[in-house]
Amino acid sequence: MILTERQRDSLREVINIAFGRAASSLSELTGHRIIIDVPQVSIYSIGELTPTLEGMVKDEIATVHQIFTGRLSGDALLILDYKGAAALTGLLTDEDIDAIDVSTKEVLIEVGNKLLNACLGTFGNMLQVHITFSVPKFHLSELNDMLNTLVIGKEELRYALLIATEFKIKNSEIGGYLVIVLGVGSLDRLLEAIEKLG
Amino acid sequence: MDIIYKEALSNWIEVFLSRGVFVTDENLKVILWNRWLEERSGIPSEKVLGKRVLDVFPAIREKKADRYYYQALHGEAILLAQRLHKFLLPMPPKKDYSCYFTNMQQTVQIAPLVSGWDVVGTVTMIEDVTERIVGEILLKKEAEAARRAEQMVKKERDLAQHYLDIAGVMLLVLDRNGNISLINRKGCEILGYNNEELIGKNWFEVCLPEEDGEKIKGVFISIMEGRIEGYRQFENRVKTRSGEMRIISWNNTLLRDESGQITGTLSSGEDITEKKRLEEALKAMSITDELTGLYNRRGFITLSERQLKIAERARNKMLLFFIDLDGMKWINDTLGHKAGDEALIATAQILRETFRESDIVARVGGDEFVVLAVDTRMTSADKLYRRIKEKVKKYNSERNGPYNLSLSVGYSHFGPDKPKRLDELMEEADRMMYEEKKGKKGEESLFSPGHAEHNPYRSQQDV
Structure with a gap:
């Protein structure tokens, strides 16, 4: 499935607004001006997702994972490489963080949680459906192991919305990826709703 | 789930769960306040039940955390990290940690309670992470102290290395077997090797011309075994990486351990190749x-x-x-x-x-x-x-x-x-x-x- 340019632009716009909400909430919490940009949005089949992501993030990754259910259901992930995750929490908490401990992990979960909630909340509003979320979980693992948990045992043809994310804090830029895995039906409905926005 | 298990579970949450749990209805009125919360906050459930949680704890509104409840009512599950929020409900910490924090440090989850497609209320789970945070603080302090100590040692070591390096002569420490255990930058320069390439290598095998190596090594071993006195000063040829011969004038000191046992030599060597060449040239010209x-x-x-x-x-x-x-x-x-x-x-x-x-x-x-x-x-x-x-x-x-x-x-x-x-x-x-x-x-x-x-x-x- 390939996004038309119009779909892509609209989707980016919608996600940008959603991230704006998450960014302002984080800015308020930390006292730093935080901007979260969306440089790119694309769609991949679940099979293409792994090789695509492998080219983007390397080695050990930090993932915040939330399951969402309701009329729109699937998996949402924030993926950062280990260094980026440490750097991001360091900037948010004004500390030098070189290893991710439990408290650091919680900060990442909250960041991921805010982004995913904002994004999916917006999708829910657009589709005028109610989505409920699981409490977010945090994983430190190899990319493959993480993605394998998504691929296995689901029959429906599924797609991944890959949203490149850039956190801008205190003159630093930290890149990450938001992945929203949806069934083909959910995705069709989402794109339909986005078409209407335009 | 059987009603009997539902009751048992709710009983467990109320009485035994080692976290604070309270449940509200869709109007955010408290319908469950577990024993852990009673004990830790000092507020008995009768004072809370049926009241809006935002009224009982004005601190929630002050911290602008009320919005999380509205989000939860929209289906969002929320995690509040201690690092960013410190706490949701003000409660005293356990006695042992009162010197670190005036309030119990909390990690909080707020989740929607869903029935069918509808959100019917919220559930809040509070974890006391004070002990963990104090542990992390102490650990960080310790690591910081260790790092500082290491930095100091490194500084001293760097300084010593610096002195060795700026010395205009080659400094060389050989162990009892004639293996190189230290060589300064000047020495590396003269010989044309990296430090790593020389450390641990046998001086006599690597750095002396083949025809001299065996013989001089023999003398060295005899000195190490205390059979003959070492020479304080002598000159010999060394072979550089490129095979060039240099003439070095040495000053030697025997190194001994506390028991007086000879452990090796410390030598300073001056490259006198050019000086010698000059002398020869002058002699030839004279x-x-x-x-x-x-x-x-x-x-x-x-x-x-x-x-x-x-x-x-x-x-x-x-x-x-x-x-x-x-x-x-x-x-x-x-x-x-x-x-x-x-x-x-x-x-x-x-x-x-x-x-x-x-x-x-x-x-x-x-x-x-x-x-x-x-x-x-x-x-x-x-x-x-x-x-x-x-x-x-x-x-x-x-x-x-x-x-x-x-x-x-x-x-x-x-x-x-x-x-x-x-x-x-x-x-x-x-x-x-x-x-x-x-x-x-x-x-x-x-x-x-x-x-x-x-x-x-x-x-x-x-x-």
Whole structure:
């Protein structure tokens, strides 16, 4: 499935607004001006997702994972490489963080949680459906192991919305990826709703 | 789920769960307040149940955390990290941590309660993470202290390394087996290796020329085993990575452990290759003999060749004298090199006094002297020959030393009518000198260490 340019632009716009909400909430919490940009949005089949992501993030990754259910259901992930995750929490908490401990992990979960909630909340509003979320979980693992948990045992043809994310804090830029895995039906409905926005 | 389990579960949450849990309805009125919360907040459930949680805890609104409840009512599950929020409900910490925090540090989850597609309320779970946070703080402090200590040690080590590195000489520590345990930057520079390439390598195998390595290693091992005394100073050749030889002048100190056992050597080495080369070059360029101040062979030949050409053109006669210091070996062996040097200096002085300033007087070998008498108009070979012998005699009588100086003398003529080459002149004079020396042969054999007292030259007047 390939996004038309119009779909892509609209989707980016919608996600940008959603991230704006998450960014302002984080800015308020930390006292730093935080901007979260969306440089790119694309769609991949679940099979293409792994090789695509492998080219983007390397080695050990930090993932915040939330399951969402309701009329729109699937998996949402924030993926950062280990260094980026440490750097991001360091900037948010004004500390030098070189290893991710439990408290650091919680900060990442909250960041991921805010982004995913904002994004999916917006999708829910657009589709005028109610989505409920699981409490977010945090994983430190190899990319493959993480993605394998998504691929296995689901029959429906599924797609991944890959949203490149850039956190801008205190003159630093930290890149990450938001992945929203949806069934083909959910995705069709989402794109339909986005078409209407335009 | 059976109703019986639902009851049991709700009972467990209320009574046994080691976290704070409270549940609200869709109006955020509290419908469950578990025992953990009662105990830790000091607020009994009867004071909370049925009331809006935002009214019971105004702090939630003050912290702008009320929005999380509205989000939860929209289906969002929320995690509030301690690092960013510190706490949701103000409660005292456990006694042990009251010196760190005035409030219990909390990680909070707020989740929607869903029935079918609808959100019917919220559930809040509070975890007391004070102990963990204090642990993290202490750990961080410890790590910081360790890092600082390490930095200090590193600084000192760097400083020491810096001093080693700026030293203008090679510094080398060898262990008992001759393996390199330290070498400074200068040493690496001289040898053309990286530090890592040398540490642990055997000095004698890697850095010395093959023909020297084994032998010097043998000496080193003997020194390490305490069988022989080490040399404080010596010079030797080392081989650089590119195979070039450098001459190093060493100063050595033995290293010992607390029990006095030899553990290795510390050496400082100066690369004197260039200095040596320069000395050699200067020596090669020089035309005088250092010991006697006379011309050396090179000086003699250069000047004499020129003089020969002049004499040929000017049709001058010249004389070449060949003089040999008798018993030089005996003097060196018996009386020492100092005495040998003195004999050479005395000979030079005699020749200087015998000949003129314009004559070319030279020491051309260990005990060989040559003189080219340039201007012979006022003298003859015979006269000069006799003058030499007289001066020797005078020297011996005035000095009364442990031996008598004795010179064998030969000469040859240069005439413009029948010009000879310099080597021919020297050969001729040498032959005559040799004849004279041969005449003394029987006596000369007495020049041996055992016959020092019977030195025949002591009583010999006419030599």
